[in-house]
Amino acid sequence: MEATLSKRDKIVEAALVLFAERGYDGTTVPMIADKAEVGTGTIYRYFENKEALVNALFQDCVKQFNDAVKRDYPDLGSVREQFKHVFFGMVRFAKENIHGFYFVDTHSNARYLDPESRESFRQLMDFLHAYAAKGIEQGIIRPLQADVLIAIVFGAFTKVFTLIRAGKLKETPEMLLQIEECCWDAVSVHTKNG
Amino acid sequence: MEATLSKRDKIVEAALVLFAERGYDGTTVPMIADKAEVGTGTIYRYFENKEALVNALFQDCVKQFNDAVKRDYPDLGSVREQFKHVFFGMVRFAKENIHGFYFVDTHSNARYLDPESRESFRQLMDFLHAYAAKGIEQGIIRPLQADVLIAIVFGAFTKVFTLIRAGKLKETPEMLLQIEECCWDAVSVHTKNG
């Protein structure tokens, strides 16, 4: 099953890689068609225009991101356990769709995203906000603005995966565990005895 | 003082803001000319073409970044002191040239950077590498690849200043101190009693 990708899937896949590599404005529609091995016109059968394509792509990736992070979320677990879950949710998404991860990160503020795309991303952020707020409330996460905390972890994680995506770093389970610890230590409250 | 900017300075300033906001491919030369309040042709008196402009801009910003980080660097200070120095060097640069900071971060791997631009950025990274290596050697910084450590701190810092740049966050000295601590805790070795 899934022997051959549908034309639509080939377009989506090609566009994702190109948008991640060259950005939206640096990617032309014929480039996408070439990489997807379809005719230029075919793209317009599946997407109204280039902007609709990038938005569909973005929403699709955010959805995958969301799913990866929220799947099996330990609602009843400790803040520490939940952090680990979210972190490795991001890892899971990034590993199965490294271009998608980079694409979402670099395009989340783009001017050509439509309200629906923005909303889908906001929902993902809201979830992390809520998590941070709860952790702060419990005195486990440092009392900084949730935005800042999210930025710190997400920023660190993103830059690391950019290295991996660029082939400058080979990820290993041990390394990921260590990085997770780095991130946790960055945002968690430290007691005198660790 | 600073009564009138030279045409060249107006072009550089306008291009920086636009490249940071819209990316290189999303910024047109007439857009830059409009914002700089010069004729389109004037840009070509100062820069051979759009690519030369983005490279000049990049090298200029990397130089400022370098200067901000290295000025008064405490060669004889402790690893902790040096970390603080570098961090607040980045803060200094980001505050005096917020667009330049964002521009360097988002364009450091761009396909249109020439070898000179790449080299200037590599030198900046080499400095941080050397710092990380020394810290690891002394058992103060966590024993991860220097790349990863730099990515963590730089990534966290970048995302925070992206929020500030977007106007979603107002930085205060206290907050910056706290964030610096977050970053230090992310990369430093923790002893049992903190």
Place this chain on the structure above:
Amino acid sequence: MEATLSKRDKIVEAALVLFAERGYDGTTVPMIADKAEVGTGTIYRYFENKEALVNALFQDCVKQFNDAVKRDYPDLGSVREQFKHVFFGMVRFAKENIHGFYFVDTHSNARYLDPESRESFRQLMDFLHAYAAKGIEQGIIRPLQADVLIAIVFGAFTKVFTLIRAGKLKETPEMLLQIEECCWDAVSVHTKNG
């Protein structure tokens, strides 16, 4: 027959007339598109750029010129017969492609011709050189440098057809025969008794 020209042919035809009339630098791509009744962009589907177009055109015309001159060339004929053949070969080419003839003449030294174009023209000249050399050797053609002899005949012929092209002269078979005689008398050795 020849009901509709292909787009490429229409472009080539229009470009030829304009380059002959206004020169390469004086002809704009939109001018060509207008005359060819195609969109400006269409030209770039068939030719990489304006320079590639002028080179394709030049090589095409030189080939026609070559063919017209060499077709049925009387290898075994007398020098006089061969002269007449070459002359009326040029006439044939100039009559069926008057703009092409003028275009080749006025552009054969242009700075934008690529090596391939120059080579194709050189081959045509080489043929004429060889002819002149043989005629001189036999004591029938005047003992001047082959270059000079070719220049005399080709120069005279060109200027005459420029008049025809400009509509200032209507060519007739008789006139062409007379002109051929003029050219022959210009380069052939005269014996005391004609």
Place this chain on the structure above:
Amino acid sequence: MEATLSKRDKIVEAALVLFAERGYDGTTVPMIADKAEVGTGTIYRYFENKEALVNALFQDCVKQFNDAVKRDYPDLGSVREQFKHVFFGMVRFAKENIHGFYFVDTHSNARYLDPESRESFRQLMDFLHAYAAKGIEQGIIRPLQADVLIAIVFGAFTKVFTLIRAGKLKETPEMLLQIEECCWDAVSVHTKNG
């Protein structure tokens, strides 16, 4: 005397060489200024615009041409003597102003020539017409249209000097005498006994 050229003269000289080498449309005003070693703006002190410059240049060259051909014209000489005079008048002009000669030849039909320029060239041609007409009338010049006869001689001469100008041929007095004979033989009536 004539130690230093006036600015105007330097501009005229530079423009002439460039127009001859690259054509009118292929020559930019800054190119002329560079070669003339004056500021771009200076050109506009002496000539209203580029078109006025090319026309001034053309008329100047035609005047020189005229003078060279008509100076010491043997009104009472034979048709043969007059031919020789005109021919070596052209030689004199071409030798003292090789670019000017080529410039006049290649630009005499240009679309940017004003009526005055056209008229000055027409006068030169009229003189040659009258000469040809008289020669035909006397049965010495072949009974072809004067236009054609002029084209033959002028075309041959032009192409030869193009070779000289391009450095592909070094002219000698003997060669010029021979070429003059070629041209005369091209247009003169041949009697059975030469």
Place this chain on the structure above:
DNA sequence: AATGAATGAGGTTTCATTCAT
């Protein structure tokens, strides 16, 4: 008088999109 920085109209070229096949 001389300059060359500045300009914007217009040149070359690209590319998102359409549409006949």
Place this chain on the structure above:
DNA sequence: GATGAATGAAACCTCATTCAT
């Protein structure tokens, strides 16, 4: 459905001309 030739608006860039110095 699928294609890619065709298009023209808009991109990048040049250059004739002006004008403050």
